[in-house]
Amino acid sequence: MRAVTVRPSAGKSLEVCEVPDPVPGPGELLVDGLGVGVCGTDKEIAAGDYGRAPGGEDRLIIGHESLGRVRQAPPASGFGAGDLVVGVVRRPDPEPCGACVRGEFDMCRNGRYTERGIKERHGYASQSWTVESDYAVRLDPSLERVGVLLEPTTVVAKAWEQVERIGARSWFAPERVLVTGAGPIGLLAALLGHQRGLDVHVLDRVPSGPKPALVAGLGATYHSGPVDEVASALRPDVVIEATGVGDVVLGAMRGTASYGIVCLIGVSPGARRLPVEAGTLNNALVRGNVAVVGSVNANLRHYRAGADALRRADPDWLERMITRRVPLRNAAEAFTAREDDIKVVIDLDG
Structure with missing residues (x-):
């Protein structure tokens, strides 16, 4: 293959x-790959910045935003031939930490987890693959055309x-959310807020x-001005920060309403230094009871929540998020950005 x-x-x-x-082992599904999404992590791996092949191998099959159809399933697995499935990315290490052993492997404390298509396990960008049931x-x-969006949806579900x-922690009745960044993660965060x-x-x-058209399609409001101005005018109860851009992160933290919550899910691209009035920022967070939390990856609970969110979404809106589909034979084209790209998908049967 x-x-x-x-x-x-x-x-x-x-x-x-x-x-x-691939040859399925005990308890594994054999799956025909339908598509795989390409994200920033995949591009970093392709550029040689990140990634680790399985032990004893020099090449890694990439791809962690999976979608496939079950060809073969073991008895009593709960799956059957024809089922539409997505494979989870992360696995706990052989000697799991306390979080991993409780199924919270997205919160791993020792860093010895493995990840499909990223770290020490082959990914899903192949014509067929296996996965533990x-x-x-x-x-x-109904999600056959857009199910490849599940993995990024799990990130925002978490x-x-x-x-x-x-x-x-106290009375909480948020009314307004600001999502910074309108890439796939930001748009899906907006969907779940909607x-x-x-x-x-x-x-x-x-x-x-x-x-802007996709945001409008949710009945949401799109902004393209400076983050400080937008956040100060809105005073959002919740901020989902999906850019990782330093000045956007700081602007979002400064602009929340009292008792606001800022969730950081964007990874910063480099070590650019920014001047920060630490005391002023500290006072704003402390006096406003503002909470700032980082979040990455997802566990099985978030995959199920994400699958439910996609099932309830407008399928036409979801399909408009996928702005380009590339056949497998031309997969390299998916790694060169185009001006209007949002989500690029590699069709694995092409």
């Missing part, structure tokens, strides 16, 4: 090549869970194109 592979830590090594067909999530059949758990009945605002730097 064919798969998208790289030689980790070696730039310009991405290649669609022949690899052995305990780490597979069934999707509604973020919203973190916000709501922190809010529960599903919660909140007044949703999305900030991004581009003034036109598919992003």
Whole structure:
């Protein structure tokens, strides 16, 4: 079969090549790959900045935003041939920490987890793959065209869970959310805010194109002005920060309402230094009872929450998020950004 592979830590090594067909082990599903999403992490791996192949191998099959159809399932697994499924990304290490042993492997304390398509496990960017039935999530059949969006949806499902758990420290009745960044993560965060009945605002730097249209499609409000001005005017109860851009992060933290919650899910690209009035920021956070929390990855609970959120979403809106589909034979094209890209998907049967 064919798969998208790289030689980790070696730039310009991405290649669609022949690899052995997978053989399911006990308790594993055999899945025909339908599609795989490409995100910033995949591009970093392809550039040689990150990634680790399985032990004893020099190439890694990439891809962690999966979608496939079950070809073969073991008896009593709860799955059957034809089921639409997504594979979970992370696995706890062989000697799991306290969080991992309780199924909270997204909160791993020792860092020895593995991840499909990223760290020490082959990913899902192949024409077929296997996955343990305990780490597979069934999707509604209506999501065949857009189910590849589940993995990024799990990231924001966890973020919203973190916000709501922190809010529960006291009376919490949020009305307005500001999402910074209108890439796939930001748009999906806005979707989940919309599903919660909140007044949703999305900030991004581009003034036109598919992003404002998608935000409008949620009945939300789009902004492209400076973050300090937008946040100060809105005074949001919740901020979901999905850019990782330093001055946007700081502006979001300064602009929340009293008792606000800022959830940081964007990874910063570099070590750029920014001048910060630490005392002023500290006073704003302390006197306003503002909470700031970082959130990354997801566990099985978040996959199920994400699958439910996608099932309840407008499928046409979700499909408009996928702005480009690339056949497997031309997979390298998915790693070169185009002006109006939001989510790029590699079709694994092409």
